[in-house]
Amino acid sequence: MAPNPNPPQEFAALFAKIDELKPKFIERLQEAVAIPSVSGDESLRPEVVRTAHFLKEELEKLGAKDIELRELGTQPPPVANKDLQLPPIVLSRFGNDPNKKTVLVYGHYDVQPALKEDGWSTDPFTLTQVGDVLYGRGSSDDKGPVIGWLNAIQAHNELGLELPVNLVTCFEGMEESGSLGLDQLIAQEAQAYFKGVDAVTISDNYWLGTTKPVLTYGLRGVNYYEISVKGPAADLHSGLFGGIVAEPMTDLVKLLATLVETNGKINIKGIEEQIAPLTAAEDALYDDIEFDVEVLNQATGSQTALYKTKKEILQHRWRYPSLSVHGIEGAFYEAGAKTVIPAHVKGKFSIRTVPNISSEKLTLLVKQHIDSEFAKLGSPNTATVELIHDGDYWVSDPHNSQFTAASLATEAVWGIKPDLTREGGSIPITLTFEKELKTDVLLLPLGRGDDGAHSTNEKIDVSNYIEGVKTLSAYLHYYSKA
Ligand SMILES: NCC(=O)N[C@@H](Cc1c[nH]cn1)C(=O)O
Ligand SMILES: [Zn+2]
Numbered sequence: 438m439a440p441n442p443n444p445p446q447e448f449a450a451l452f453a454k455i456d457e458l459k460p461k462f463i464e465r466l467q468e469a470v471a472i473p474s475v476s477g478d479e480s481l482r483p484e485v486v487r488t489a490h491f492l493k494e495e496l497e498k499l500g501a502k503d504i505e506l507r508e509l510g511t512q513p514p515p516v517a518n519k520d521l522q523l524p525p526i527v528l529s530r531f532g533n534d535p536n537k538k539t540v541l542v543y544g545h546y547d548v549q550p551a552l553k554e555d556g557w558s559t560d561p562f563t564l565t566q567v568g569d570v571l572y573g574r575g576s577s578d579d580k581g582p583v584i585g586w587l588n589a590i591q592a593h594n595e596l597g598l599e600l601p602v603n604l605v606t607c608f609e610g611m612e613e614s615g616s617l618g619l620d621q622l623i624a625q626e627a628q629a630y631f632k633g634v635d636a637v638t639i640s641d642n643y644w645l646g647t648t649k650p651v652l653t654y655g656l657r658g659v660n661y662y663e664i665s666v667k668g669p670a671a672d673l674h675s676g677l678f679g680g681i682v683a684e685p686m687t688d689l690v691k692l693l694a695t696l697v698e699t700n701g702k703i704n705i706k707g708i709e710e711q712i713a714p715l716t717a718a719e720d721a722l723y724d725d726i727e728f729d730v731e732v733l734n735q736a737t738g739s740q741t742a743l744y745k746t747k748k749e750i751l752q753h754r755w756r757y758p759s760l761s762v763h764g765i766e767g768a769f770y771e772a773g774a775k776t777v778i779p780a781h782v783k784g785k786f787s788i789r790t791v792p793n794i795s796s797e798k799l800t801l802l803v804k805q806h807i808d809s810e811f812a813k814l815g816s817p818n819t820a821t822v823e824l825i826h827d828g829d830y831w832v833s834d835p836h837n838s839q840f841t842a843a844s845l846a847t848e849a850v851w852g853i854k855p856d857l858t859r860e861g862g863s864i865p866i867t868l869t870f871e872k873e874l875k876t877d878v879l880l881l882p883l884g885r886g887d888d889g890a891h892s893t894n895e896k897i898d899v900s901n902y903i904e905g906v907k908t909l910s911a912y913l914h915y916y917s918k919a
């Protein structure tokens with residue numbers, strides 16, 4: 438999609454400045470991507486913390502006030518190092534004018550794991566430009582958008598243009614690992630650091646496809662579980678013990694296989710009854726959304742789609758639950774043919790939740806399911822299932838003043854009205870902001886649907902990154918007048 442060739446005159450200087458600063462903006466993202474801030478890898482925790490310091494320094498240079506790296510204490514179990522500190526929340530403020538509205542911008546500076554050998558064409562932690570595309574872990578999820586806010590501030594500074602709103606930043610380093618500690622901080626700061634916040638804006642999701650911008654008013658929730666199966670006291674030789682002891686891996690794969698069918702049907706009893714019924718009005722909303730089914734195949738690089746029509750695909754992504762099996766800890770996985778019987782294995786799976794599935798009830802149903810399926814195996818091993826983290830689904834009104842401002846901003850930059858979409862992914866903190874600050878939340882994505890978040894060769898297109906900075910900037914101006 439080409440940017441609007443005739444943006445409104447009021448943004449001419451600002452947009453020209455953003456274009457001029459493009460090399461600097463790419464350099465800033467390069468510095469951020471170079472830090473492997475993988476929150477799920479305990480050994481990389483110092484790198485996550487280093488990213489918080491990097492952001493602090495950048496915010497200082499941009500003139501932020503009240504910058505704080507707010508500590509959240511130690512990471513709760515399950516964790517190998519019980520003294521592991523959670524990464525800090527980066528708080529800062531630009532402006533404190535009582536006559537202006539205050540917008541809190543949230544994003545995360547941690548990333549998913551990435552190894553070159555997973556199939557990356559370039560080093561995941563070296564932002565690499567190939568043509569008009571920037572490849573690197575976090576380029577789209579979520580360092581690109583976080584740095585995008587900083588870029589918008591820099592463009593204003595260099596033009597000597599006052600920000601039209603007061604801006605508060607809240608950048609976290611544990612989003613990819615359950616946003617541990619952030620709920621409490623938001624509750625604690627609702628009437629302190631975050632007092633007076635009128636609106637929360639989150640850029641941590643994606644366009645539906647590759648051509649049309651969207652604004653997002655719904656997310657699925659996520660409940661992440663771990664099944665632990667324990668047997669022998671230590672790993673065993675399968676030649677000496679195979680056939681004469683009960684093997685934890687055999688039990689675990691059988692349990693995992695009971696959870697979900699190849700066609701996506703979840704086998705846990707009691708979930709389906711909780712799903713909000715699809716009304717004719719909701720069903721009709723899907724008719725007007727621009728989505729090419731082929732884009733799904735392109736995004737997965739395969740012909741593995743379970744559904745054929747746009748409506749089925751989008752409804753199963755946005756308004757129905759799904760269960761994904763992610764991996765097994767403790768199992769042999771390297772190349773070669775090690776003849777081991779693993780003594781203790783942990784199977785990881787998650788369930789994306791939708792209205793009206795409650796997290797507590799779901800965990801009860803999951804436990805009942807695993808207990809009853811394990812009993813059927815008659816195994817002398819032990820099996821337990823534990824909720825690792827959860828985050829609620831979220832659905833909002835897509836016609837409030839924030840959405841209107843973001844729609845105008847999108848039109849100013851891209852020359853087209855955005856589609857209003859929901860999303861299959863989760864940003865657990867969205868609902869917490871809404872409840873604790875009693876404000877509306879807007880999801881304003883910069884990247885495209887094929888950015889490969891959480892996957893190999895994650896990327897952001899240069900145009901999405903740069904036009905995204907313009908969109909964030911224009912949004913602040915429109916919202917200030919709303
Ligand atoms: N861009 C949002 C995102 O990727 N969110 C994660 C959140 C999560 C929950 N547990 C682990 N990560 C997602 O998977 O949806
Ligand atoms: Zn994200």
Ligand SMILES: [Zn+2]
Nearest residue numbers: 578613890891
């Ligand atoms: Zn993510």
